[in-house]
Amino acid sequence: MLPTTELVLLRRLATEQVSGRAPSLAAVVVRDGEIVWSGARGLVGDTPPDNATQYRIGSITKSLVAAVVLRLRDEGRLDLGDPLDKHLPGTSFGGATIAQLLSHTSGLTSESPGAWWERAPGGTWSELSASLTAEEVKHRPGRRFHYSNVGFGTLGELVARLRGTSWADALRAEVLTPLGMTSTTERPSGRYAQGCAVHPFADLVLPEPEHDAGAMAPAGQLWSTLTDLAAWTAFVGGRTGGVLSQDTVAEMREVATIDDGDVWSAGYGLGLQLIRLNGKRLAGHTGSMPGFLACNLIDPATQTGAVAFANTTAGVGILSLAADLISIADDYEPVLPSEWRPTEIDRSLLPLTGLWHWGPSPYHLRVLGNGWLDLVPASGGGRASRFSPLGGDRWLGHDGYYAGETLTVGRASDGTPTHLDLATFVFTRTPYDPAAPVPGGVDEAGWRA
Incomplete structure (x- = not known):
């Protein structure tokens, strides 16, 4: 991008790194499917992070899992209106539909019973399912938005049952590999950032643990790079690489529910968060796990998106950062409309x-x-x-x-x-044409003063 644009983008990133006291903060801007700017502040080890440095992406994992569920729908293996019981019997919430699980309207509890799953080794699906008694259904299915990590643990098991393999293997074969996201993994590999907590009253850091979340892994397990999530962000904007049709991805971006109950500024589609901010309508997802914050967003109208990573548990406004990077790029270098040209029609x-x-x-x-x-x-x-x-x-x-x-x-x-x-x-052709079959007929006297 132009030097002026790059300076403003870098300043926004640098300001967030200082105010949020992030050990490292890295981001890219994506336009028309390509990375057009990248920046980083802080260190991973002894050097700044780059586009190939892995960070844990937390709940962005959910939108990737949702893509596999939508592939199953498009193949006719399931219908989004199907109750869970049809494909995964034996739960206490089997009347909730697959669409409700995807949009966090199933009424299911937000977290798995027992120890905090984001810091405790995960168990099996059988153990998780047994812990989800009727008391863990907090709301009538379809009544309201209630974010549920458990719901996406369930969707991961649904994928595994219908594909006859693990959710992660299905995701890798059907989404990650076709999109070239070869650096997105269940556990850290290559060069990766250490997750950290930053002391609230001193400039000290504490390493956060990394673990396998087991049956809850589909809710937030994955690690990825800026390069890989740039490809995913382009996918969310409609550059699907044949993994899903553009119509299906557009369906994922449709508002299924809102979480503010009024003129909505935030909502949820099918595995995607939806945000109205800075005069834009954005789609993507945030992610947080102990030691990490992540966000990917795109404006489908301009095809400008952003991905941001930080290796800190709290303090960085990761969503507002990503949204601001998009706005800066579009304000300083607005997308030109396509030229009008005559087009042959029927x-x-x-x-x-x-x-x-x-x-x-x-x-x-x-x-x-x-x-x-x-x-x-x-x-x-x-x-x-x-x-x-x-x-x-x-x-x-x-x-x-x-x-x-x-x-x-x-x-x-x-x-x-x-x-x-x-x-x-x-x-x-004319208002209330009496010769046309207008329901209720047209007064015989016609129009009058």
Whole structure:
């Protein structure tokens, strides 16, 4: 990036390292799938960390596990509406759906019973499942957002059962290797940062332990590098490398629940955290384990993302740092829109274009590439959507109110389009056209003063 941009990015990183008293802090900015800036402060051993230095990424592990679950869904091995019991019987919370587990709305307890799992050696799935009695279901499934590490331990076991291998081996074969994330491992390897706690009242550090979390590992076990998580961040933004379709990743980024109960600033999709900050709508995940903080975020609209790592238990505002790095990059070097160029379209669709009315409200319909249609209010706000062709004068809605609904073109005997039927709403060329099948009919006397 430009020298001025790089200086501002480095200053933001350096300020956070000092204010948060992090033994080391490292970050990258990603744009269009590539690392365009990297910076580091502090030391790992005797030298600064680099893009190949491993840090523990904590709960970012969850979004990687979620990708394997979505692969199972896309293969038809499960449905997100399936109760857990259908695939993993015998738990006390088997009525919760897979989608609810992915979005932290299952009502399941946040932490596993017993010793603090982030610092205690983990047990087996049988031991974890036996400890999850009915008392560990804290809320009615679907009622509210309640972050559950246990839920993702359960999803890891679900993956293992359906794949016939460990969750980690399935993840490595299906996600990590195809994306080139060869430095993402269950335990530290190569050059890695030592996890530390920083004394609250003195400039001293205390090494934090590292361990295998056992059945809880899918909630936060993995170690990774900036280079690997840059590839993952690009994946979250839609550069999926064939691991999942772009539509499925977009589904992961859709808001399934919010955690502030009002005009939302934070929410959760399917394995992804969703943040509205600095005027942007960001997707990714934070991670924390004793000795480590991590965050990856991307703005799908600009394809600018950031990854940040620190080897400290607390003190660094890791999410705000990553979000600020994205904003700095976009503010100082905004993404230019793609050039407009004429594009060939299905010219048989041109008679559908132009002005339509839902009752008295005017709409414009445009033809897009690949036979898609775009229906938007002629002025002001309102229900807008893009539609993909289903064949036979039928299109499928993809946005907003009409997502998933079917638009059907009605025609006269000579083939002229007369009206659009969109989920029972009839759009006509003129307001309330009496010749169209408007529900309830049109007053015979017509419009009057």
